[in-house]
Amino acid sequence: MHRVFQEDPGVFARTFRRLGLEFADPVSVTQLPSDLTEFKPLERRVDTLMRCDNPDGSSYLLAVEAQGKPDPDKPSSWAYYMAHLYAKYTVPPVLLVVCQDERTARWAQKPFTIGPPQLEAITLRCLVLGPHNVPRVTDEAEAAADIALATLSAIVHAREVDADVILRALATALTKQDEETALPYAELAESGLSSVPAALEIWRKLMTMDISQYQGTLAQRLRAEGEAQGKAEGGIDAVLFVLERRGIALADEQRAHVVACTDSDTIRTWLDRALTASTADEVFAQR
Incomplete structure:
Protein backbone atom coordinates (compact mmCIF):
# COMPACT_ATOMS: atom_id res chain seq x y z
CA MET A 1 0.00 0.00 0.00
CA HIS A 2 2.92 2.36 0.43
CA ARG A 3 5.22 1.38 -2.46
CA VAL A 4 3.07 3.14 -5.03
CA PHE A 5 4.03 6.47 -3.44
CA GLN A 6 7.70 5.64 -3.96
CA GLU A 7 7.00 4.91 -7.63
CA ASP A 8 5.01 8.12 -8.22
CA PRO A 9 5.12 10.59 -5.25
CA GLY A 10 2.85 12.98 -7.13
CA VAL A 11 -0.08 10.61 -6.73
CA PHE A 12 -0.39 11.87 -3.14
CA ALA A 13 -1.14 15.46 -4.18
CA ARG A 14 -3.33 14.48 -7.12
CA THR A 15 -5.45 12.15 -5.05
CA PHE A 16 -6.07 14.58 -2.22
CA ARG A 17 -6.89 17.46 -4.55
CA ARG A 18 -9.79 15.33 -5.72
CA LEU A 19 -10.77 14.92 -2.06
CA GLY A 20 -10.72 18.67 -1.37
CA LEU A 21 -7.23 19.22 0.11
CA GLU A 22 -5.13 21.51 -2.11
CA PHE A 23 -1.67 19.96 -2.12
CA ALA A 24 0.49 21.24 -4.99
CA ASP A 25 2.39 18.91 -7.28
CA PRO A 26 5.97 18.68 -5.90
CA VAL A 27 8.76 20.02 -8.11
CA SER A 28 11.22 17.53 -6.57
CA VAL A 29 11.12 14.60 -4.18
CA THR A 30 13.97 13.21 -2.08
CA GLN A 31 13.77 9.73 -0.67
CA LEU A 32 14.79 9.73 3.02
CA PRO A 33 15.77 6.80 5.29
CA SER A 34 12.64 5.13 6.59
CA ASP A 35 14.35 3.73 9.70
CA LEU A 36 13.53 6.10 12.56
CA THR A 37 15.44 4.16 15.20
CA GLU A 38 17.74 6.36 17.29
CA PHE A 39 21.08 4.73 18.14
CA LYS A 40 22.69 7.84 19.60
CA PRO A 41 21.24 8.63 23.03
CA LEU A 42 19.43 11.96 23.09
CA GLU A 43 18.80 13.38 26.54
CA ARG A 44 15.32 14.82 27.00
CA ARG A 45 13.98 15.64 30.45
CA VAL A 46 10.77 17.18 31.72
CA ASP A 47 11.07 19.22 34.90
CA THR A 48 8.63 17.03 36.85
CA LEU A 49 6.72 13.88 35.88
CA MET A 50 4.07 12.15 37.99
CA ARG A 51 1.41 9.50 37.50
CA CYS A 52 -1.93 10.50 39.02
CA ASP A 53 -4.52 7.78 39.75
CA ASN A 54 -8.18 8.77 39.97
CA PRO A 55 -10.87 7.33 42.29
CA ASP A 56 -12.63 5.72 39.30
CA GLY A 57 -9.52 3.69 38.44
CA SER A 58 -8.38 5.86 35.53
CA SER A 59 -4.96 7.53 35.46
CA TYR A 60 -3.04 10.28 33.72
CA LEU A 61 0.56 11.44 33.57
CA LEU A 62 1.26 15.00 34.70
CA ALA A 63 4.38 16.55 33.18
CA VAL A 64 5.25 19.96 34.62
CA GLU A 65 7.53 22.46 32.88
CA ALA A 66 8.69 25.82 34.28
CA GLN A 67 9.02 28.29 31.40
CA GLY A 68 10.77 31.64 31.75
CA LYS A 69 10.17 33.08 28.27
CA PRO A 70 8.68 32.17 24.87
CA ASP A 71 10.90 29.69 23.08
CA PRO A 72 10.18 28.66 19.47
CA ASP A 73 12.03 25.37 19.99
CA LYS A 74 9.91 24.26 22.95
CA PRO A 75 6.69 23.16 21.18
CA SER A 76 8.53 20.45 19.21
CA SER A 77 10.18 19.21 22.42
CA TRP A 78 6.87 19.22 24.25
CA ALA A 79 5.17 17.31 21.42
CA TYR A 80 7.95 14.73 21.62
CA TYR A 81 7.46 14.43 25.38
CA MET A 82 3.73 13.78 25.00
CA ALA A 83 4.14 11.21 22.22
CA HIS A 84 6.99 9.45 24.01
CA LEU A 85 5.18 9.32 27.35
CA TYR A 86 2.03 7.87 25.80
CA ALA A 87 4.04 5.29 23.85
CA LYS A 88 6.03 4.30 26.95
CA TYR A 89 3.31 4.24 29.61
CA THR A 90 0.09 3.97 27.52
CA VAL A 91 -1.42 6.46 29.98
CA PRO A 92 -2.85 9.81 28.76
CA PRO A 93 -0.30 12.59 29.37
CA VAL A 94 -1.07 16.18 30.43
CA LEU A 95 1.49 18.97 30.08
CA LEU A 96 1.37 21.81 32.63
CA VAL A 97 3.48 24.91 31.94
CA VAL A 98 4.09 27.33 34.84
CA CYS A 99 5.15 30.92 34.06
CA GLN A 100 6.04 34.05 36.02
CA ASP A 101 4.97 36.59 33.39
CA GLU A 102 1.75 36.93 31.44
CA ARG A 103 3.42 37.25 28.03
CA THR A 104 5.03 33.82 28.38
CA ALA A 105 1.83 32.34 29.82
CA ARG A 106 -0.28 33.60 26.90
CA TRP A 107 2.28 32.22 24.45
CA ALA A 108 2.27 28.80 26.11
CA GLN A 109 -1.52 28.72 26.25
CA LYS A 110 -2.13 28.90 22.52
CA PRO A 111 -2.38 25.65 20.53
CA PHE A 112 0.83 24.62 18.76
CA THR A 113 0.32 22.79 15.48
CA ILE A 114 2.62 20.49 13.54
CA GLY A 115 1.84 19.82 9.89
CA PRO A 116 1.21 21.70 6.63
CA PRO A 117 -1.58 24.32 6.33
CA GLN A 118 -3.83 21.79 4.64
CA LEU A 119 -3.83 19.48 7.65
CA GLU A 120 -2.72 20.09 11.23
CA ALA A 121 -1.39 16.60 11.90
CA ILE A 122 -0.62 17.23 15.58
CA THR A 123 -2.13 19.91 17.79
CA LEU A 124 -0.40 20.37 21.14
CA ARG A 125 -2.37 21.99 23.94
CA CYS A 126 -0.86 22.77 27.33
CA LEU A 127 -2.44 23.67 30.60
CA VAL A 128 -0.88 26.92 31.78
CA LEU A 129 -0.60 28.61 35.16
CA GLY A 130 0.66 32.16 35.34
CA PRO A 131 -0.09 35.66 36.66
CA HIS A 132 -3.23 35.83 34.51
CA ASN A 133 -5.05 32.95 36.22
CA VAL A 134 -3.34 31.96 39.51
CA PRO A 135 -5.17 33.59 42.45
CA ARG A 136 -3.36 36.29 44.41
CA VAL A 137 -3.30 34.90 47.93
CA THR A 138 -2.99 38.06 50.02
CA ASP A 139 -4.89 36.96 53.11
CA GLN A 215 15.89 25.81 64.29
CA GLY A 216 15.96 24.11 60.89
CA THR A 217 18.68 24.38 58.26
CA LEU A 218 16.96 27.15 56.29
CA ALA A 219 16.45 29.31 59.35
CA GLN A 220 20.05 28.83 60.44
CA ARG A 221 21.35 29.66 56.98
CA LEU A 222 19.20 32.77 56.70
CA ARG A 223 20.34 34.00 60.09
CA ALA A 224 23.96 33.31 59.15
CA GLU A 225 23.53 35.19 55.89
CA GLY A 226 21.98 38.10 57.75
CA GLU A 227 24.83 38.22 60.23
CA ALA A 228 27.42 37.99 57.44
CA GLN A 229 25.67 40.74 55.51
CA GLY A 230 25.67 42.96 58.61
CA LYS A 231 29.39 42.37 59.16
CA ALA A 232 30.13 43.07 55.50
CA GLU A 233 28.16 46.32 55.56
CA GLY A 234 30.00 47.39 58.73
CA GLY A 235 33.35 46.62 57.12
CA ILE A 236 32.43 48.59 54.00
CA ASP A 237 31.55 51.62 56.12
CA ALA A 238 34.88 51.28 57.94
CA VAL A 239 36.89 51.14 54.69
CA LEU A 240 35.15 54.23 53.31
CA PHE A 241 35.51 56.09 56.63
CA VAL A 242 39.26 55.40 56.96
CA LEU A 243 39.98 56.41 53.36
CA GLU A 244 37.96 59.60 53.77
CA ARG A 245 39.73 60.55 57.02
CA ARG A 246 43.12 59.92 55.43
CA GLY A 247 42.23 62.07 52.41
CA ILE A 248 42.42 59.26 49.87
CA ALA A 249 39.85 59.88 47.13
CA LEU A 250 38.07 57.03 45.38
CA ALA A 251 37.00 56.96 41.76
CA ASP A 252 33.30 56.24 41.20
CA GLU A 253 34.13 52.75 39.95
CA GLN A 254 36.24 52.01 43.02
CA ARG A 255 33.54 53.23 45.41
CA ALA A 256 30.93 51.13 43.63
CA HIS A 257 33.30 48.14 43.84
CA VAL A 258 33.61 48.56 47.60
CA VAL A 259 29.89 49.01 48.20
CA ALA A 260 29.02 45.92 46.13
CA CYS A 261 31.49 43.62 47.90
CA THR A 262 30.01 40.88 50.11
CA ASP A 263 33.20 38.94 50.91
CA SER A 264 34.28 39.62 54.51
CA ASP A 265 37.88 38.53 53.93
CA THR A 266 38.28 40.93 51.00
CA ILE A 267 36.77 43.80 52.98
CA ARG A 268 39.11 43.06 55.89
CA THR A 269 42.10 43.13 53.52
CA TRP A 270 41.00 46.48 52.13
CA LEU A 271 40.60 47.88 55.63
CA ASP A 272 44.10 46.77 56.62
CA ARG A 273 45.58 48.41 53.53
CA ALA A 274 43.51 51.58 53.97
CA LEU A 275 45.28 52.25 57.25
CA THR A 276 48.69 52.60 55.57
CA ALA A 277 48.12 53.05 51.82
CA SER A 278 49.10 56.27 50.05
CA THR A 279 46.70 55.85 47.12
CA ALA A 280 43.45 54.08 46.38
CA ASP A 281 45.22 51.85 43.87
CA GLU A 282 47.36 50.42 46.68
CA VAL A 283 44.21 49.42 48.55
CA PHE A 284 42.77 47.43 45.65
CA ALA A 285 45.98 46.08 44.15
CA GLN A 286 45.97 42.38 43.26
CA ARG A 287 48.69 40.59 45.25
Whole structure:
Protein backbone atom coordinates (compact mmCIF):
# COMPACT_ATOMS: atom_id res chain seq x y z
CA MET A 1 0.00 0.00 0.00
CA HIS A 2 2.92 2.36 0.43
CA ARG A 3 5.22 1.38 -2.46
CA VAL A 4 3.07 3.14 -5.03
CA PHE A 5 4.03 6.47 -3.44
CA GLN A 6 7.70 5.64 -3.96
CA GLU A 7 7.00 4.91 -7.63
CA ASP A 8 5.01 8.12 -8.22
CA PRO A 9 5.12 10.59 -5.25
CA GLY A 10 2.85 12.98 -7.13
CA VAL A 11 -0.08 10.61 -6.73
CA PHE A 12 -0.39 11.87 -3.14
CA ALA A 13 -1.14 15.46 -4.18
CA ARG A 14 -3.33 14.48 -7.12
CA THR A 15 -5.45 12.15 -5.05
CA PHE A 16 -6.07 14.58 -2.22
CA ARG A 17 -6.89 17.46 -4.55
CA ARG A 18 -9.79 15.33 -5.72
CA LEU A 19 -10.77 14.92 -2.06
CA GLY A 20 -10.72 18.67 -1.37
CA LEU A 21 -7.23 19.22 0.11
CA GLU A 22 -5.13 21.51 -2.11
CA PHE A 23 -1.67 19.96 -2.12
CA ALA A 24 0.49 21.24 -4.99
CA ASP A 25 2.39 18.91 -7.28
CA PRO A 26 5.97 18.68 -5.90
CA VAL A 27 8.76 20.02 -8.11
CA SER A 28 11.22 17.53 -6.57
CA VAL A 29 11.12 14.60 -4.18
CA THR A 30 13.97 13.21 -2.08
CA GLN A 31 13.77 9.73 -0.67
CA LEU A 32 14.79 9.73 3.02
CA PRO A 33 15.77 6.80 5.29
CA SER A 34 12.64 5.13 6.59
CA ASP A 35 14.35 3.73 9.70
CA LEU A 36 13.53 6.10 12.56
CA THR A 37 15.44 4.16 15.20
CA GLU A 38 17.74 6.36 17.29
CA PHE A 39 21.08 4.73 18.14
CA LYS A 40 22.69 7.84 19.60
CA PRO A 41 21.24 8.63 23.03
CA LEU A 42 19.43 11.96 23.09
CA GLU A 43 18.80 13.38 26.54
CA ARG A 44 15.32 14.82 27.00
CA ARG A 45 13.98 15.64 30.45
CA VAL A 46 10.77 17.18 31.72
CA ASP A 47 11.07 19.22 34.90
CA THR A 48 8.63 17.03 36.85
CA LEU A 49 6.72 13.88 35.88
CA MET A 50 4.07 12.15 37.99
CA ARG A 51 1.41 9.50 37.50
CA CYS A 52 -1.93 10.50 39.02
CA ASP A 53 -4.52 7.78 39.75
CA ASN A 54 -8.18 8.77 39.97
CA PRO A 55 -10.87 7.33 42.29
CA ASP A 56 -12.63 5.72 39.30
CA GLY A 57 -9.52 3.69 38.44
CA SER A 58 -8.38 5.86 35.53
CA SER A 59 -4.96 7.53 35.46
CA TYR A 60 -3.04 10.28 33.72
CA LEU A 61 0.56 11.44 33.57
CA LEU A 62 1.26 15.00 34.70
CA ALA A 63 4.38 16.55 33.18
CA VAL A 64 5.25 19.96 34.62
CA GLU A 65 7.53 22.46 32.88
CA ALA A 66 8.69 25.82 34.28
CA GLN A 67 9.02 28.29 31.40
CA GLY A 68 10.77 31.64 31.75
CA LYS A 69 10.17 33.08 28.27
CA PRO A 70 8.68 32.17 24.87
CA ASP A 71 10.90 29.69 23.08
CA PRO A 72 10.18 28.66 19.47
CA ASP A 73 12.03 25.37 19.99
CA LYS A 74 9.91 24.26 22.95
CA PRO A 75 6.69 23.16 21.18
CA SER A 76 8.53 20.45 19.21
CA SER A 77 10.18 19.21 22.42
CA TRP A 78 6.87 19.22 24.25
CA ALA A 79 5.17 17.31 21.42
CA TYR A 80 7.95 14.73 21.62
CA TYR A 81 7.46 14.43 25.38
CA MET A 82 3.73 13.78 25.00
CA ALA A 83 4.14 11.21 22.22
CA HIS A 84 6.99 9.45 24.01
CA LEU A 85 5.18 9.32 27.35
CA TYR A 86 2.03 7.87 25.80
CA ALA A 87 4.04 5.29 23.85
CA LYS A 88 6.03 4.30 26.95
CA TYR A 89 3.31 4.24 29.61
CA THR A 90 0.09 3.97 27.52
CA VAL A 91 -1.42 6.46 29.98
CA PRO A 92 -2.85 9.81 28.76
CA PRO A 93 -0.30 12.59 29.37
CA VAL A 94 -1.07 16.18 30.43
CA LEU A 95 1.49 18.97 30.08
CA LEU A 96 1.37 21.81 32.63
CA VAL A 97 3.48 24.91 31.94
CA VAL A 98 4.09 27.33 34.84
CA CYS A 99 5.15 30.92 34.06
CA GLN A 100 6.04 34.05 36.02
CA ASP A 101 4.97 36.59 33.39
CA GLU A 102 1.75 36.93 31.44
CA ARG A 103 3.42 37.25 28.03
CA THR A 104 5.03 33.82 28.38
CA ALA A 105 1.83 32.34 29.82
CA ARG A 106 -0.28 33.60 26.90
CA TRP A 107 2.28 32.22 24.45
CA ALA A 108 2.27 28.80 26.11
CA GLN A 109 -1.52 28.72 26.25
CA LYS A 110 -2.13 28.90 22.52
CA PRO A 111 -2.38 25.65 20.53
CA PHE A 112 0.83 24.62 18.76
CA THR A 113 0.32 22.79 15.48
CA ILE A 114 2.62 20.49 13.54
CA GLY A 115 1.84 19.82 9.89
CA PRO A 116 1.21 21.70 6.63
CA PRO A 117 -1.58 24.32 6.33
CA GLN A 118 -3.83 21.79 4.64
CA LEU A 119 -3.83 19.48 7.65
CA GLU A 120 -2.72 20.09 11.23
CA ALA A 121 -1.39 16.60 11.90
CA ILE A 122 -0.62 17.23 15.58
CA THR A 123 -2.13 19.91 17.79
CA LEU A 124 -0.40 20.37 21.14
CA ARG A 125 -2.37 21.99 23.94
CA CYS A 126 -0.86 22.77 27.33
CA LEU A 127 -2.44 23.67 30.60
CA VAL A 128 -0.88 26.92 31.78
CA LEU A 129 -0.60 28.61 35.16
CA GLY A 130 0.66 32.16 35.34
CA PRO A 131 -0.09 35.66 36.66
CA HIS A 132 -3.23 35.83 34.51
CA ASN A 133 -5.05 32.95 36.22
CA VAL A 134 -3.34 31.96 39.51
CA PRO A 135 -5.17 33.59 42.45
CA ARG A 136 -3.36 36.29 44.41
CA VAL A 137 -3.30 34.90 47.93
CA THR A 138 -2.99 38.06 50.02
CA ASP A 139 -4.89 36.96 53.11
CA GLU A 140 -3.04 35.17 55.90
CA ALA A 141 -5.97 32.87 56.70
CA GLU A 142 -6.36 31.87 53.06
CA ALA A 143 -2.63 31.23 52.81
CA ALA A 144 -2.67 29.09 55.96
CA ALA A 145 -5.60 27.05 54.58
CA ASP A 146 -3.58 26.05 51.48
CA ILE A 147 0.15 26.57 51.93
CA ALA A 148 0.99 24.98 48.58
CA LEU A 149 -1.33 27.32 46.65
CA ALA A 150 -0.02 30.31 48.61
CA THR A 151 3.54 29.31 47.73
CA LEU A 152 2.64 28.94 44.05
CA SER A 153 0.89 32.32 44.18
CA ALA A 154 3.99 33.95 45.67
CA ILE A 155 6.26 32.48 42.98
CA VAL A 156 4.00 33.18 40.01
CA HIS A 157 3.20 36.76 41.06
CA ALA A 158 6.79 37.61 42.07
CA ARG A 159 7.02 40.30 39.37
CA GLU A 160 3.71 41.95 40.26
CA VAL A 161 3.38 45.26 42.11
CA ASP A 162 1.64 43.60 45.06
CA ALA A 163 4.22 40.82 45.40
CA ASP A 164 5.22 42.06 48.86
CA VAL A 165 1.65 41.61 50.14
CA ILE A 166 1.48 38.05 48.80
CA LEU A 167 4.89 37.22 50.25
CA ARG A 168 3.98 38.61 53.65
CA ALA A 169 0.75 36.57 53.73
CA LEU A 170 2.73 33.41 52.99
CA ALA A 171 5.46 34.23 55.50
CA THR A 172 2.92 34.90 58.23
CA ALA A 173 1.03 31.70 57.41
CA LEU A 174 4.24 29.69 57.62
CA THR A 175 4.85 30.88 61.19
CA LYS A 176 1.60 29.14 62.14
CA GLN A 177 2.78 25.80 60.74
CA ASP A 178 5.04 23.24 62.34
CA GLU A 179 8.68 23.23 61.21
CA GLU A 180 8.30 20.04 59.17
CA THR A 181 5.58 21.69 57.08
CA ALA A 182 6.92 25.23 56.94
CA LEU A 183 10.56 24.80 56.01
CA PRO A 184 10.10 22.86 52.72
CA TYR A 185 7.68 25.50 51.45
CA ALA A 186 9.95 28.32 52.64
CA GLU A 187 12.77 26.76 50.64
CA LEU A 188 10.52 26.23 47.60
CA ALA A 189 9.50 29.88 47.72
CA GLU A 190 13.11 31.03 47.92
CA SER A 191 14.08 28.81 45.00
CA GLY A 192 11.12 29.97 42.91
CA LEU A 193 11.92 33.63 43.58
CA SER A 194 15.59 33.31 42.61
CA SER A 195 15.02 34.86 39.17
CA VAL A 196 13.36 37.96 40.68
CA PRO A 197 15.99 39.64 42.90
CA ALA A 198 13.64 42.26 44.37
CA ALA A 199 11.09 39.67 45.49
CA LEU A 200 13.85 37.37 46.75
CA GLU A 201 15.26 40.16 48.92
CA ILE A 202 11.81 40.84 50.43
CA TRP A 203 11.35 37.11 51.09
CA ARG A 204 14.69 36.71 52.82
CA LYS A 205 14.01 39.67 55.08
CA LEU A 206 10.58 38.26 55.95
CA MET A 207 12.09 34.87 56.69
CA THR A 208 14.83 36.33 58.86
CA MET A 209 12.22 38.12 60.95
CA ASP A 210 9.37 35.63 60.91
CA ILE A 211 10.88 32.15 61.38
CA SER A 212 13.01 32.85 64.43
CA GLN A 213 11.18 30.06 66.29
CA TYR A 214 12.53 27.47 63.87
CA GLN A 215 15.89 25.81 64.29
CA GLY A 216 15.96 24.11 60.89
CA THR A 217 18.68 24.38 58.26
CA LEU A 218 16.96 27.15 56.29
CA ALA A 219 16.45 29.31 59.35
CA GLN A 220 20.05 28.83 60.44
CA ARG A 221 21.35 29.66 56.98
CA LEU A 222 19.20 32.77 56.70
CA ARG A 223 20.34 34.00 60.09
CA ALA A 224 23.96 33.31 59.15
CA GLU A 225 23.53 35.19 55.89
CA GLY A 226 21.98 38.10 57.75
CA GLU A 227 24.83 38.22 60.23
CA ALA A 228 27.42 37.99 57.44
CA GLN A 229 25.67 40.74 55.51
CA GLY A 230 25.67 42.96 58.61
CA LYS A 231 29.39 42.37 59.16
CA ALA A 232 30.13 43.07 55.50
CA GLU A 233 28.16 46.32 55.56
CA GLY A 234 30.00 47.39 58.73
CA GLY A 235 33.35 46.62 57.12
CA ILE A 236 32.43 48.59 54.00
CA ASP A 237 31.55 51.62 56.12
CA ALA A 238 34.88 51.28 57.94
CA VAL A 239 36.89 51.14 54.69
CA LEU A 240 35.15 54.23 53.31
CA PHE A 241 35.51 56.09 56.63
CA VAL A 242 39.26 55.40 56.96
CA LEU A 243 39.98 56.41 53.36
CA GLU A 244 37.96 59.60 53.77
CA ARG A 245 39.73 60.55 57.02
CA ARG A 246 43.12 59.92 55.43
CA GLY A 247 42.23 62.07 52.41
CA ILE A 248 42.42 59.26 49.87
CA ALA A 249 39.85 59.88 47.13
CA LEU A 250 38.07 57.03 45.38
CA ALA A 251 37.00 56.96 41.76
CA ASP A 252 33.30 56.24 41.20
CA GLU A 253 34.13 52.75 39.95
CA GLN A 254 36.24 52.01 43.02
CA ARG A 255 33.54 53.23 45.41
CA ALA A 256 30.93 51.13 43.63
CA HIS A 257 33.30 48.14 43.84
CA VAL A 258 33.61 48.56 47.60
CA VAL A 259 29.89 49.01 48.20
CA ALA A 260 29.02 45.92 46.13
CA CYS A 261 31.49 43.62 47.90
CA THR A 262 30.01 40.88 50.11
CA ASP A 263 33.20 38.94 50.91
CA SER A 264 34.28 39.62 54.51
CA ASP A 265 37.88 38.53 53.93
CA THR A 266 38.28 40.93 51.00
CA ILE A 267 36.77 43.80 52.98
CA ARG A 268 39.11 43.06 55.89
CA THR A 269 42.10 43.13 53.52
CA TRP A 270 41.00 46.48 52.13
CA LEU A 271 40.60 47.88 55.63
CA ASP A 272 44.10 46.77 56.62
CA ARG A 273 45.58 48.41 53.53
CA ALA A 274 43.51 51.58 53.97
CA LEU A 275 45.28 52.25 57.25
CA THR A 276 48.69 52.60 55.57
CA ALA A 277 48.12 53.05 51.82
CA SER A 278 49.10 56.27 50.05
CA THR A 279 46.70 55.85 47.12
CA ALA A 280 43.45 54.08 46.38
CA ASP A 281 45.22 51.85 43.87
CA GLU A 282 47.36 50.42 46.68
CA VAL A 283 44.21 49.42 48.55
CA PHE A 284 42.77 47.43 45.65
CA ALA A 285 45.98 46.08 44.15
CA GLN A 286 45.97 42.38 43.26
CA ARG A 287 48.69 40.59 45.25
